[in-house]
Amino acid sequence: MDNTLIQPRTLSGFKDRLPQEAYAKASIVEKVSEVFLSYGFMPIETPHLEYADILVKQGSEEIQKELYRFRDHGDRDVALRFDQTVPLARFITQHRHELIMPFKRYVIGNVFRGERAQKGRYREFTQCDFDFIGSDSLSCDAEILQVIYSSLNALGLQEFTIWINHRDILNGIFAYFGLHDNVESGLRIIDKLDKIGLDEVQKELQKELNITAEKAQEICRLVMIKQTSHYSDFFKEIAYLKDYNEILRKGLQDLESMFSILDDLELDISSCRINFSIARGLGYYTGIVYETTLNRLKSIGSVCSGGRYDNLTQSFSKERLSGVGASIGLDRLIAALMELELLELRGTMVRVLLIVTNEAYFAFAHKIAEALRHSNVKAEVYPDAVKIKKSLGYANAKGHEFSIIIGDEEFQTKTLSVKNMTSGIQIEKVSFLHALQVVRNS
Amino acid sequence: MDNTLIQPRTLSGFKDRLPQEAYAKASIVEKVSEVFLSYGFMPIETPHLEYADILVKQGSEEIQKELYRFRDHGDRDVALRFDQTVPLARFITQHRHELIMPFKRYVIGNVFRGERAQKGRYREFTQCDFDFIGSDSLSCDAEILQVIYSSLNALGLQEFTIWINHRDILNGIFAYFGLHDNVESGLRIIDKLDKIGLDEVQKELQKELNITAEKAQEICRLVMIKQTSHYSDFFKEIAYLKDYNEILRKGLQDLESMFSILDDLELDISSCRINFSIARGLGYYTGIVYETTLNRLKSIGSVCSGGRYDNLTQSFSKERLSGVGASIGLDRLIAALMELELLELRGTMVRVLLIVTNEAYFAFAHKIAEALRHSNVKAEVYPDAVKIKKSLGYANAKGHEFSIIIGDEEFQTKTLSVKNMTSGIQIEKVSFLHALQVVRNS
Numbered sequence: 001m002d003n004t005l006i007q008p009r010t011l012s013g014f015k016d017r018l019p020q021e022a023y024a025k026a027s028i029v030e031k032v033s034e035v036f037l038s039y040g041f042m043p044i045e046t047p048h049l050e051y052a053d054i055l056v057k058q059g060s061e062e063i064q065k066e067l068y069r070f071r072d073h074g075d076r077d078v079a080l081r082f083d084q085t086v087p088l089a090r091f092i093t094q095h096r097h098e099l100i101m102p103f104k105r106y107v108i109g110n111v112f113r114g115e116r117a118q119k120g121r122y123r124e125f126t127q128c129d130f131d132f133i134g135s136d137s138l139s140c141d142a143e144i145l146q147v148i149y150s151s152l153n154a155l156g157l158q159e160f161t162i163w164i165n166h167r168d169i170l171n172g173i174f175a176y177f178g179l180h181d182n183v184e185s186g187l188r189i190i191d192k193l194d195k196i197g198l199d200e201v202q203k204e205l206q207k208e209l210n211i212t213a214e215k216a217q218e219i220c221r222l223v224m225i226k227q228t229s230h231y232s233d234f235f236k237e238i239a240y241l242k243d244y245n246e247i248l249r250k251g252l253q254d255l256e257s258m259f260s261i262l263d264d265l266e267l268d269i270s271s272c273r274i275n276f277s278i279a280r281g282l283g284y285y286t287g288i289v290y291e292t293t294l295n296r297l298k299s300i301g302s303v304c305s306g307g308r309y310d311n312l313t314q315s316f317s318k319e320r321l322s323g324v325g326a327s328i329g330l331d332r333l334i335a336a337l338m339e340l341e342l343l344e345l346r347g348t349m350v351r352v353l354l355i356v357t358n359e360a361y362f363a364f365a366h367k368i369a370e371a372l373r374h375s376n377v378k379a380e381v382y383p384d385a386v387k388i389k390k391s392l393g394y395a396n397a398k399g400h401e402f403s404i405i406i407g408d409e410e411f412q413t414k415t416l417s418v419k420n421m422t423s424g425i426q427i428e429k430v431s432f433l434h435a436l437q438v439v440r441n442s
Numbered sequence: 443m444d445n446t447l448i449q450p451r452t453l454s455g456f457k458d459r460l461p462q463e464a465y466a467k468a469s470i471v472e473k474v475s476e477v478f479l480s481y482g483f484m485p486i487e488t489p490h491l492e493y494a495d496i497l498v499k500q501g502s503e504e505i506q507k508e509l510y511r512f513r514d515h516g517d518r519d520v521a522l523r524f525d526q527t528v529p530l531a532r533f534i535t536q537h538r539h540e541l542i543m544p545f546k547r548y549v550i551g552n553v554f555r556g557e558r559a560q561k562g563r564y565r566e567f568t569q570c571d572f573d574f575i576g577s578d579s580l581s582c583d584a585e586i587l588q589v590i591y592s593s594l595n596a597l598g599l600q601e602f603t604i605w606i607n608h609r610d611i612l613n614g615i616f617a618y619f620g621l622h623d624n625v626e627s628g629l630r631i632i633d634k635l636d637k638i639g640l641d642e643v644q645k646e647l648q649k650e651l652n653i654t655a656e657k658a659q660e661i662c663r664l665v666m667i668k669q670t671s672h673y674s675d676f677f678k679e680i681a682y683l684k685d686y687n688e689i690l691r692k693g694l695q696d697l698e699s700m701f702s703i704l705d706d707l708e709l710d711i712s713s714c715r716i717n718f719s720i721a722r723g724l725g726y727y728t729g730i731v732y733e734t735t736l737n738r739l740k741s742i743g744s745v746c747s748g749g750r751y752d753n754l755t756q757s758f759s760k761e762r763l764s765g766v767g768a769s770i771g772l773d774r775l776i777a778a779l780m781e782l783e784l785l786e787l788r789g790t791m792v793r794v795l796l797i798v799t800n801e802a803y804f805a806f807a808h809k810i811a812e813a814l815r816h817s818n819v820k821a822e823v824y825p826d827a828v829k830i831k832k833s834l835g836y837a838n839a840k841g842h843e844f845s846i847i848i849g850d851e852e853f854q855t856k857t858l859s860v861k862n863m864t865s866g867i868q869i870e871k872v873s874f875l876h877a878l879q880v881v882r883n884s
């Protein structure tokens with residue numbers, strides 16, 4: 001037998017989650033799932049591996065480069081999914097006749113992209129998507145925003161901004177300057193605003209789109225419009241844009257209708273703000289689009305983005321299915337919640353550790369632990385009869401609130417000694433009911 | 443643009459989960475997680491992809507053949523995990539100094555094996571493992587059995603049998619016949635009992651181990667011993683085996699000690715039964731081992747198996763870390779629960795569908811839906827103002843208990859019409875509180 005040791009290491013660009021973080025993630029998943037379910041979204045699951053041709057057609061060139069693609073045992077050309085949207089499109093077309101439309105689904109799972117390693121970016125990460133497919137109604141758009149709002153609230157986040165735009169506003173602005181065909185290249189330049197500054201963007205627009213400096217300036221002015229007042233005032237301020245053209249009018253009209261739905265709800269409408277520079281997935285979205293930033297942690301970027309798309313299943317079917325949805329980047333959100341100290345990091349969910357001084361007392365200890373669990377107090381038994389100092393050290397390290405010690409005297413008299421791990425106070429040889437009361441009253 | 447449609451299809455040997463089944467799985471995961479947490483197990487996460495050398499060393503030849511292994515973008519030799527145990531060993535060694543020992547972890551995630559396609563077997567499946575690492579105490583063995591019992595109970599399963607054995611009993615039997623070195627090959631033959639029958643097994647043992655027919659017969663007789671009486675009687679019946687040799691004595695002694703711990707607990711001790719033919723993972727387990735079958739559905743095989751192992755991390759570290767754990771095969775369990783009709787298959791978790799007859803009423807409908815959710819009644823708004831027949835059809839198909847209709851009159855008087863989808867009875871134009879009461883009282 002080969003006795004050489006293998007160096008234990010995670011694959012480059014991948015990471016483990018230790019218990020505290022894994023539990024925090026599981027509880028986030030539970031909380032957002034509960035929100036999704038309460039709005040009528042149901043979960044689905046698709047495999048991590050797909051035929052490569054399913055994934056490749058819709059992906060951008062960059063995605064293709066980052067795809068984990070290989071030949072399987074049957075020499076099939078396969079790849080790990082890089083997002084949850086392409087598998088959704090495949091799923092919907094394949095199971096079209098088993099699904100009830102409009103179809104509301106959520107999915108929480110891992111996707112893989114062989115990106116260049118960067119701090120805080122991993123090649124496997126968790127996406128949490130929810131989509132509303134098969135209806136063009138603004139009612140869906142409003143609901144998706146409501147779900148974003150409720151999900152973040154459920155995680156204890158209050159101070160965030162959902163930046164909202166409509167692709168028709170961008171299309172309309174470019175059309176106004178006779179640049180119908182230059183929307184994508186124009187937006188790609190405007191996207192660099194944060195990086196290269198306004199002057200450079202204007203110069204580049206001028207050069208690339210072959211327009212005057214004045215036009216470039218005016219385009220930038222329009223695209224940089226952000227809502228700063230109440231939405232009803234804002235729509236009055238920019239009402240003049242409706243006269244620019246029909247496309248702009250339609251985009252503004254949609255936004256206004258959606259805001260009036262949202263305004264009636266219990267969400268804080270001031271956290272929804274219109275921002276004409278939000279573009280998102282250039283080729284993909286066709287209607288309302290949004291990004292969500294945390295007010296106290298803007299630097300991490302958007303934690304939840306999405307929008308309306310026109311034809312989800314076009315690669316697979318001639319039936320046109322439009323929809324609207326959003327995606328929460330769970331890894332980024334976990335990092336943010338950690339930084340904002342909104343994440344409960346627990347070493348254990350168990351409150352009481354049972355400690356025995358003699359192996360012969362294990363049966364009794366397990367019986368007590370079980371009785372505690374039946375009384376809704378999570379409990380566990382330290383598995384070895386070692387020096388009490390060692391077992392108490394375990395309780396301290398993991399964060400148990402109480403230790404219950406079963407020594408010789410306790411075992412003989414069928415009593416328990418209860419130690420409060422925070423105060424250090426120990427109550428000697430009490431009955432089970434007394435011990436339970438002590439734990440419950442803390 | 444290429445307009446050829448791609449045929450939507452899942453990869454051969456892989457499957458999607460539709461909403462009903464995906465929700466059922468999510469609720470199983472939630473229930474068993476709650477059990478694991480209440481016993482002090484915490485979740486961890488490891489990547490789906492690992493360096494191939496991490497996975498390959500411990501895997502059997504068969505596993506190597508089934509491994510999804512390829513070169514990544516950085517020409518690294520990588521593979522998808524085929525179980526959760528090898529990644530656990532890697533994880534523990536790598537994070538040794540960040541972990542508190544003994545270490546109790548659970549993990550619920552997918553593993554990949556390129557097996558030959560068979561009915562009901564998939565190449566990607568979900569394993570749910572829980573392990574107790576870093577203690578040799580029988581207290582851990584007892585707790586793992588208790589967790590199996592509690593998990594299955596939490597899923598509504600009552601009638602199951604946990605078949606328990608000890609590797610030292612098998613080792614001791616073979617040692618008794620002077621066959622110390624033939625345990626593995628002997629067990630491999632005995633494993634065929636169900637397939638080829640007792641006669642053939644005896645013949646094969648005789649031939650392969652080069653022993654007399656009498657010896658082969660006696661080995662079979664011993665290995666086929668199953669507990670049929672109360673465990674205390676059973677241990678009396680087979681007490682003579684303790685005199686065979688020290689190994690057998692030790693195995694029986696461990697089982698007896700563990701049963702006496704279990705007997706004091708609230709689990710039904712009659713569901714734990716000793717069965718000398720249980721071997722499990724020949725090279726891997728070293729102590730108590732078990733398999734769990736459903737009494738009403740034996741044919742599907744073991745839904746939860748595990749045991750004690752001596753040296754989990756031997757590929758990665760010189761430190762000896764023993765442990766005990768079990769693995770629930772979630773896919774098999776879901777199939778079983780479906781067959782036993784113990785699985786709640788729901789089209790939606792939402793009880794009330796809000797229906798509007800005019801787009802202008804959406805804001806009002808969303809407000810009502812929100813008020814219902816705040817009163818702990820899950821509700822959703824049908825997103826299109828279409829013919830009522832169509833929206834009611836959606837409610838029927840998805841299984842909403844009530845539809846609340848907002849037509850012209852309802853909107854003008856700010857009232858609601860509530861239709862019970864089961865009885866068909868409709869209450870016209872009532873207040874929100876009245877509607878809430880109707881829904882709550884049903």
